[in-house]
Amino acid sequence: MNNSDILVIGAGVAGMEASLLLANTGKKVYLVEKESLIGGNIIKYEDVFPNMECSTCMIAPKQQEVLQNENIELLMLSTVEKVQGEIGDFTVTVKKKARYVSLVDCIGCGMCYEPCPVSLKNEFEQNLSEKKAIYVPCPGSLPNVPAIDPEYCLQLNGKKTCNACVEACAFGAINLSDKDEKIELKVGAIIVASGFDIVDPIGFPQYGYGKHPNVYTAMEVERLYASNGPTEGKITLRKGDGTPNSIAIIQCVGREQQGYCSSVCCMYSFKLAHYLKDKLPNVKIYDFHSDLCIPGKYYQKFFQDIKDEGINFIYSPVDKIKVEGNEKSLSIEYYNGKDEKEKLSTDMVILSLAMIQGKDTASLSKFLGIEQDKRGFFMNQSIQLGSVDTSKPGIFLTGCAEGPKDIQSSITQAEAAVGKVMSYFQ
Ligand SMILES: Cc1cc2nc3c(=O)[nH]c(=O)nc-3n(C[C@H](O)[C@H](O)[C@H](O)COP(=O)(O)OP(=O)(O)OC[C@H]3O[C@@H](n4cnc5c(N)ncnc54)[C@H](O)[C@@H]3O)c2cc1C
Ligand code: SF4
Ligand code: SF4
CATH class of the missing domain: 3.50.50.60 (FAD/NAD(P)-binding domain)
Structure with a gap:
């Protein structure tokens, strides 16, 4: 079997670039992102070196393209749990957590945040501010649709009866009965773009x-x-x-x-x-x-x-x-x-x-059956064989998942990974 659909893990600048390039050739792309928004680390910066360009102006059009491209199926709040098979025929199990807010019905008005009685540290903001149990990580998040954290939502964790956000939403967009899902994907190749931590x-x-x-x-x-x-x-x-x-x-x-x-x-x-x-x-x-x-x-x-x-x-x-x-x-x-x-x-x-390897590198390397290098990042093969190749045919690396680098090099590597994929599945 030769399936040419592609899985991309991580919707930072590298994963989004790879997904868009592949989708624009007509390939079906599953883009799996563990957070409730896309863009990765660079959406945290006001400007980016070396030209001090406005980061949002650079990345928001790409985020919008990812959200609108019919060939990209974006799975947010999702992580890969199991991978079986080989190049041309991988079966991937993805755990997709419930968002509790409809991506279709929500208009991003923000009326549901204020009535929520729960306040939490906002990790996206490096704990410098607080968020509610129903939240978007920062103003301008894309998609501009909140998610509910079930660990802290009083209704979902069973600590108290609460319906305040549901009552505040005039659009009926919040559904507290939403459930986590397991999704099985069939793909021919995988691009790992799960980024870095500090x-x-x-x-x-x-x-x-x-x-x-x-x-x-x-x-x-x-x-x-x-x-x-x-x-x-x-x-x-x-x-x-x-x-x-x-x-x-x-x-x-x-x-x-x-x-x-x-x-x-x-x-x-x-x-x-x-x-x-x-x-x-x-x-x-x-x-x-x-x-x-x-x-x-x-x-x-x-x-x-x-x-x-x-x-x-x-x-x-x-x-x-x-x-x-x-x-x-x-x-x-x-x-x-x-x-x-x-x-x-x-x-x-x-x-x-x-910059160090992303938090999930060890678990992903186990699921994917690819190696980590001595520093903890995913190991690429020697440069002569291809800097985006892993030890497993059909699984490629891009961006800071492979090692620390700037945005330009992350994008160059995304283009290289797409080139590798296209050389297998024209
Ligand atoms: C403080 C700081 C400032 C910087 N400023 C600049 C700058 O001005 N200019 C410049 O060129 N570079 C800059 N960089 C470097 C830049 O941030 C990186 O080059 C860029 O973010 C790399 O993009 P990426 O897509 O590889 O990774 P990331 O931006 O880390 O994105 C990875 C994505 O994968 C997701 N993910 C992680 N694990 C999983 C998983 N298991 N399943 C699904 N999804 C997952 C993450 O949530 C994230 O969305 C800076 C770095 C730092 C630390
Ligand atoms: S139901 Fe949960 S998220 Fe909604 S307002 Fe109550 S505590 Fe907050
Ligand atoms: S869930 Fe409802 S109230 Fe909250 S931002 Fe979306 S539309 Fe507005």
Whole structure:
């Protein structure tokens, strides 16, 4: 049997690109995404380096295309549970969780959020804000249709009788009797685009994350700067006097432990420095780095522009940096290029953390029967054989599921994976 329908796992920029390219050749694509929205990590950023393009302007048309393309069957709140067979003839079992809100009837008016009595930390917003048990992760989510978290919904977890959201919805879009489903798919090839996660900053106590409130991760600052984020783009400190007057960015946190360079942290650190100067023109910014990774034909120009904005670059081995302090101010102890100890006071510290394998990599690698590399990402075959091939014919990798990379390289790899698929199933 030679089935040429394709399964794509993960609807980030890489998975969406691969799905659209395949769908536009007439192939049927099943796009499985575990969250209630599509777009992956890049929808968290206001702008993207190197050209500081508006991220939403770049990605929203692709999201809309994915939602509207008749050849793409999008399964959200869904994960792969079992894969059997071989190239041309895979049988895949997908668990699709109930959304409890109709994608057809909901118009995204938001009237159901306010009456919900449950408040939860919003993980999409890096826990910087709260959401209700019926929620969209952020304004502008696509699809703009909420989902209900059954673990916290009082009616669904049986803690209390509640019908408040159902009563608030004038469109009859909420159905609390919705059920999880198991779906069996028959496909000929699989593209894995399940992306990356960020190393846990709690594992690096010397930088004070979790102890000192004004130590942030880079992803938190992405959301603070974003106009659809928890502060609508206002840079405010967790504790203390409103906006910071000085900020230190510490690069390469986690690089030694992970044993690789995440290849985009220098660039996103520069982006954050640029963001912060844009919002707070008088702020002093210090960039602590052990190395600078600024490859390719576009990135040096970006680096030069950032230097011209007056950012102070300080060479210092990252493993010797210590952050101390209190709710009001932070002190950074570091060793300069001559190995001399120095100190610097600052209001805010931002950690540029290593990108690591996505949370589901181990379970997916088991279901798919493909290997992980020593670093935890999915293992591709040697570059001579094809950088998007896995150890199993018919299963291909793309984007950060294969290793840390920027958006441009994620898209290039999506195109390569599609090329491989097309070479099997014309
Ligand atoms: C702080 C920060 C800032 C950055 N800024 C930039 C920038 O300005 N410019 C740039 O070029 N790059 C930037 N990058 C890198 C950029 O984020 C990545 O290149 C890009 O997001 C990779 O896309 P992806 O589709 O491979 O992965 P992701 O964006 O991680 O998407 C993966 C998708 O797969 C889904 N998924 C995961 N597991 C499963 C599963 N088991 N089943 C189904 N679905 C699953 C996820 O929910 C997600 O939707 C930045 C990175 C960081 C950390
Ligand atoms: S039914 Fe659940 S989601 Fe709806 S308002 Fe009540 S607690 Fe919130
Ligand atoms: S479920 Fe109903 S109330 Fe909630 S956003 Fe959709 S249409 Fe509006």
